[in-house]
Amino acid sequence: MARKRGVTSILATYKQSFVIWGALLIFAPLMFVRDAHELQARCLYCVAVMGAYWVFEALPLAITAFIPMIVFPLFGIMRSEEVARAYLPDTCFLFMGGLMVALAVEKCELHARIALFVLKTVGSEPARVMAGFMGVTGFLSMWISNTATTALMVPIVQSVITELVSNHRMEDLVALCEAHHNSNRKQSIGMRRLSLPNENNEIKREEMDTAMSPREQRMAKGLMLSVCFSANIGGAATITGTASNLVLIGQLNELFPGADTGVNFLSWLTFAFPMVFCCLIYCWCVLYLLYLRGAPKGSIIVTRKLQQKYNELNNLSFAEIAVVFCFALLLLLWILREPQVVPGWGEMFREEFVSDATSAMLIVILLFTLPEKLPNFKGNSSEQRKASSGLLDWATVQDRFPWSVLFLLGGGFALAAGVKESGLSHDIGAIMRNLDVFNHNIIMLICIIISVTLTNVCSNTVIASIFIPIVAELARSLEIDPLNFMLPVTISASFAFLLPVATPPNAIVFSSGYLKVSDMFVSGLCVTLGCVVLSMLNMLLWAGFVFNLHLFPQWAKNPSPPLDVQQWAVENNITFVAKP
Numbered sequence: 001m002a003r004k005r006g007v008t009s010i011l012a013t014y015k016q017s018f019v020i021w022g023a024l025l026i027f028a029p030l031m032f033v034r035d036a037h038e039l040q041a042r043c044l045y046c047v048a049v050m051g052a053y054w055v056f057e058a059l060p061l062a063i064t065a066f067i068p069m070i071v072f073p074l075f076g077i078m079r080s081e082e083v084a085r086a087y088l089p090d091t092c093f094l095f096m097g098g099l100m101v102a103l104a105v106e107k108c109e110l111h112a113r114i115a116l117f118v119l120k121t122v123g124s125e126p127a128r129v130m131a132g133f134m135g136v137t138g139f140l141s142m143w144i145s146n147t148a149t150t151a152l153m154v155p156i157v158q159s160v161i162t163e164l165v166s167n168h169r170m171e172d173l174v175a176l177c178e179a180h181h182n183s184n185r186k187q188s189i190g191m192r193r194l195s196l197p198n199e200n201n202e203i204k205r206e207e208m209d210t211a212m213s214p215r216e217q218r219m220a221k222g223l224m225l226s227v228c229f230s231a232n233i234g235g236a237a238t239i240t241g242t243a244s245n246l247v248l249i250g251q252l253n254e255l256f257p258g259a260d261t262g263v264n265f266l267s268w269l270t271f272a273f274p275m276v277f278c279c280l281i282y283c284w285c286v287l288y289l290l291y292l293r294g295a296p297k298g299s300i301i302v303t304r305k306l307q308q309k310y311n312e313l314n315n316l317s318f319a320e321i322a323v324v325f326c327f328a329l330l331l332l333l334w335i336l337r338e339p340q341v342v343p344g345w346g347e348m349f350r351e352e353f354v355s356d357a358t359s360a361m362l363i364v365i366l367l368f369t370l371p372e373k374l375p376n377f378k379g380n381s382s383e384q385r386k387a388s389s390g391l392l393d394w395a396t397v398q399d400r401f402p403w404s405v406l407f408l409l410g411g412g413f414a415l416a417a418g419v420k421e422s423g424l425s426h427d428i429g430a431i432m433r434n435l436d437v438f439n440h441n442i443i444m445l446i447c448i449i450i451s452v453t454l455t456n457v458c459s460n461t462v463i464a465s466i467f468i469p470i471v472a473e474l475a476r477s478l479e480i481d482p483l484n485f486m487l488p489v490t491i492s493a494s495f496a497f498l499l500p501v502a503t504p505p506n507a508i509v510f511s512s513g514y515l516k517v518s519d520m521f522v523s524g525l526c527v528t529l530g531c532v533v534l535s536m537l538n539m540l541l542w543a544g545f546v547f548n549l550h551l552f553p554q555w556a557k558n559p560s561p562p563l564d565v566q567q568w569a570v571e572n573n574i575t576f577v578a579k580p
Contacts, residue, residue, distance in 0.1 A: 023058070037427065039422040040424040042077065043419060061501070065412070072414070091357070095405075103401065105152065108372070116310040118136075126164060129223065134230040134283070142235065144331055148334070158512065219291060220514045221291055231505040238268065243461040282534065290523050319372045319373065326367055443478075447492075451488075457499070464489065
């Protein structure tokens with residue numbers, strides 16, 4: 001027994017070193033591939049090593065994200081300048097804009113008011129609170145970016161966690177957070193509790209362990225996970241909800257130009273919303289079983305106390321009203337840029353020149369410009385006429401913005417770029433061409449599983465862009481409606497629940513410091529399995545009636561594949577045979 005304990009102690013002590021060097025050695029055979037697939041094997045080696053480091057947290061997640069910057073140029077996959085550019089695409093500015101708006105909400109303590117309102121409305125029972133937040137997050141992510149929705153909801157959820165846990169433990173937590181941030185400014189208790197975490201998540205996680213009981217920690221984890229999971233699921237409900245859905249629309253126009261496929265804003269909502277609703281209910285059940293059983297129960301006393309606290313709040317301040325105005329303006333800019341049903345304001349500018357990141361950064365500049373307090377021009381003293389700081393200031397951004405998450409996202413984008421440039425994605429597509437020996441329902445399930453697996457290590461936009469043309473041609477070769485494969489691949493690209501790097505919402509929630517990678521992986525795996533089943537059932541029982549998928553449509557009988565597919569087929573020695 002003593003020897004076993006000694007071995008266990010050694011493994012625990014040197015776990016980080018074992019993972020770092022073990023992953024390098026286990027996947028080393030990939031480095032000895034010397035045929036035409038040499039670049040693909042080297043890229044797969046990088047993907048495997050980074051995946052192991054991220055799962056086991058052998059290195060800080062942001063440091064692991066820098067590996068493509070070293071490996072891709074050395075392996076000849078991408079030039080150094082190309083890898084560097086991949087780290088900061090348009091999505092990162094959307095991420096920064098959404099989080100800075102969330103910081104402005106936090107600075108004026110609007111999130112505390114919203115949290116108290118939600119709690120007094122749904123009650124203090126954690127299960128009902130989780131259902132309320134999942135409903136709000138899922139609905140918002142249908143219309144605006146999943147990233148922005150998560151960034152806005154996380155501070156509110158943190159406020160709710162503050163109100164639900166025991167008072168004496170939260171006093172310890174406040175003291176720890178105050179020492180951790182090393183802040184000399186006097187802030188309200190709500191601001192101290194709800195500040196966005198800095199880069200050192202490992203330190204904060206240890207502090208949470210000492211300041212919260214195990215039951216309270218599980219409850220906090222469940223509430224935080226409910227936000228990112230419901231944001232990922234909710235975005236699939238509308239065409240504009242997530243980028244992969246928009247990729248499908250673009251690919252349909254490119255692969256079948258001028259075709260009346262029947263896919264539009266209303267038909268997509270009719271097709272996807274029932275499945276999204278069922279996925280949200282299933283996700284709530286999973287998180288309840290994993291995290292809320294035995295959680296601190298709500299009570300009438302707590303509910304009355306929350307009502308009393310809400311009644312004691314001051315009237316809305318100028319800063320809160322201004323932040324609400326800025327958020328509403330941002331929401332309108334996001335929704336009305338390309339509403340699909342009517343011309344949007346984005347059509348006033350050159351095509352593809354304006355994105356959601358443009359709107360986000362415009363509002364950020366507006367937050368820095370508008371004053372925190374209403375100017376008093378009638379005052380006689382210099383203090384009364386003194387200009388106040390903006391709704392957001394740089395000191396707050398420097399102190400509370402999770403900069404490491406930017407590097408984490410950048411690593412994911414760089415990894416996705418390498419997978420595409422090396423041709424590894426095309427090899428996977430060539431393997432999928434061998435699936436035509438199965439029944440089309442089996443092929444559909446396999447496509448969903450492959451899409452769900454890869455979207456956890458690659459961008460969902462990249463997955464959709466790569467596989468939608470491939471499965472479309474596969475469906476045409478089987479003389480079935482291409483939407484039978486294109487729709488499930490697109491939907492399942494949103495089911496990225498396993499890793500923090502999988503989607504920006506996952507990364508934002510992970511940056512809160514409440515979670516370990518293992519927490520997200522285990523619960524994400526359970527949610528993923530259920531969502532795959534529900535997606536398959538939706539295709540078999542409902543999609544056929546919405547899009548009439550039982551027939552091989554005339555628009556799909558194009559005798560020759562599009563140019564990009566032809567070029568890909570020539571490069572991979574694949575021949576398309578037109579059936580009579």
